[in-house]
């Protein structure tokens with residue numbers, strides 16, 4: 001039997017969606033379908049064609065098309081959802097909940113109709129509550145609906161630590177747990193520079209400042225951009241997750257996963273370390289937490305539950 005080309009659909013052709021489509025194509029992870037609303041049909045097709053015309057120069061054979069018709073997404077292996085509104089300065093991610101929840105429901109119905117076997121990765125904010133919404137609307141198993149926050153939040157933390165120590169970003173590891181909000185929990189105890197605990201290399205006060213900058217990392221970019229939110233690092237994070245699934249890499253990365261008792265929480269999507277591979281979230285990894293770490297995570301869970309309580313029933 002002939003080997004089938006992989007297909008990745010990206011819903012929402014705005015800043016994050018278009019950048020993700022380009023990065024996924026550049027890595028030749030498969031063919032890409034970029035989808036937006038009918039009113040954006042021309043610009044969506046235009047962006048996709050422009051990307052396609054870059055492939056001879058880049059030397060990659062990914063086909064890229066733009067569309068406002070979900071028929072084009074038929075039989076996708078992975079669908080990335082970036083559709084919805086982004087925050088502007090002065091807003092919190094949680095202010096997006098009601099508008100984006102409606103969009104998630106509409107988008108999910110179309111995605112499921114054409115790709116009932118796919119894996120869905122959700123980026124749209126507030127990401128924990130939106131991933132929960134997509135999970136409920138899709139009727140998929142929990143491992144097939146995955147949210148993005150931890151790769152990005154950890155990448156920000158790693159960037160700031162690498163800058164502080166003048167070391168390669170590659171040699172900094174870390175985990176950020178909890179909801180994708182200002183009370184996320186960067187876990188210092190599980191973060192290392194070349195295997196050396198960060199507490200041996202950076203003062204407690206400086207680490208606290210870096211944790212605080214990480215927590216507010218999204219807001220820092222929103223403030224600088226003035227009219228939208230981050231998209232290069234979010235797109236790189238999504239691309240890493242798509243790759244982990246399509247290549248069955250079994251990466252140990254933080255994702256927004258559905259919890260059924262892990263860490264003591266039930267019926268919630270939350271950022272936790274997971275194994276991401278060919279069957280989506282193959283395992284939630286439970287780290288031992290100290291009392292203050294658990295308290296910080298409880299606080300983050302409270303914030304996620306508050307946002308969830310605003311979801312349309």
Ligand SMILES: NC(=O)C1=CN([C@@H]2O[C@H](COP(=O)(O)OP(=O)(O)OC[C@H]3O[C@@H](n4cnc5c(N)ncnc54)[C@H](O)[C@@H]3O)[C@@H](O)[C@H]2O)C=CC1
Nearest residue numbers: 012013014015016036037083084085086123124125127234
């Ligand atoms: N979880 C995370 O770490 C991150 C989440 N985000 C979130 O991702 C979302 C997208 O951000 P951007 O791409 O910067 O926004 P954007 O405004 O550039 O793009 C959003 C696109 O979604 C489209 N859209 C709206 N309704 C749609 C529908 N029903 N079907 C298909 N497309 C639809 C819009 O036409 C627009 O092109 C926002 O909610 C943002 O807050 C952004 C960065 C990181």
Ligand SMILES: O=C([O-])CC(=O)C(=O)O
Nearest residue numbers: 087093125218219229230
């Ligand atoms: O801050 C935002 O609104 C976008 C986002 O989630 C991030 O960049 O972390």
